[in-house]
Amino acid sequence: MIVFRHADARYPFLPESRGQPAARWHARGEGPVAYFSETPDGAWAEFLRHEEITDPADLAGVVRSIWAVELPVPPATAPRLPVAMMTGGTSTYPTCRAEARRIRARAPGLVAPSAALLPQTPSGFRADGGLRPAAPRRARVFVLFGAQPSLVGWCACAAGRPRSDLLGRVRRLS
Numbered sequence: 001m002i003v004f005r006h007a008d009a010r011y012p013f014l015p016e017s018r019g020q021p022a023a024r025w026h027a028r029g030e031g032p033v034a035y036f037s038e039t040p041d042g043a044w045a046e047f048l049r050h051e052e053i054t055d056p057a058d059l060a061g062v063v064r065s066i067w068a069v070e071l072p073v074p075p076a077t078a079p080r081l082p083v084a085m086m087t088g089g090t091s092t093y094p095t096c097r098a099e100a101r102r103i104r105a106r107a108p109g110l111v112a113p114s115a116a117l118l119p120q121t122p123s124g125f126r127a128d129g130g131l132r133p134a135a136p137r138r139a140r141v142f143v144l145f146g147a148q149p150s151l152v153g154w155c156a157c158a159a160g161r162p163r164s165d166l167l168g169r170v171r172r173l174s
Helices: 040-051 056-061 090-104 164-169
Strands: 002-007 033-037 064-070 109-113 125-127 131-133 140-145 152-160
Touching (some): 040 064, 040 140, 040 164, 056 164, 090 109, 090 140
Antiparallel strands (some): 002 033, 033 140, 064 152, 109 140, 125 131
8 A cells, every 4th residue: 555644855754763753643752653644635734734734825835745655564453532532633642642552552553534634525636627626535544653664665745835725624733
């Protein structure tokens, strides 16, 4: 399966340090933990949500890489939490982290709904008399615990920014 990840262009596409900043599925010191999205829009949405970017004018200052990464065996373990908890704001992070610790004891990773993309919004495009939105699809995030030196990634975009029409599909963080 090919998945996508945004990254600061100055660094490798995967975290390698236990000291990576905390996020939904891990606390500081529990890394490295790698997060992947099913689509490039999902990867961009994760960045936009985290950075709380809502104004199209702010996109001009964004310079990120997008990586396509092959996951030979995507994680299949889903958290036992309500969707609202898995897609909520930062106040839900402690509960998500506790569930991730439970999963980490038994599995190499987890799969969860995207917290960043609003559900049932178009994903991708079709070429049909011009560019047309494709049908909505469920957006998922794959999380892998620990270093992942065997994963292969391809830089799909070395220094880019998301399209402004994506802003309306991003679930706000707070």
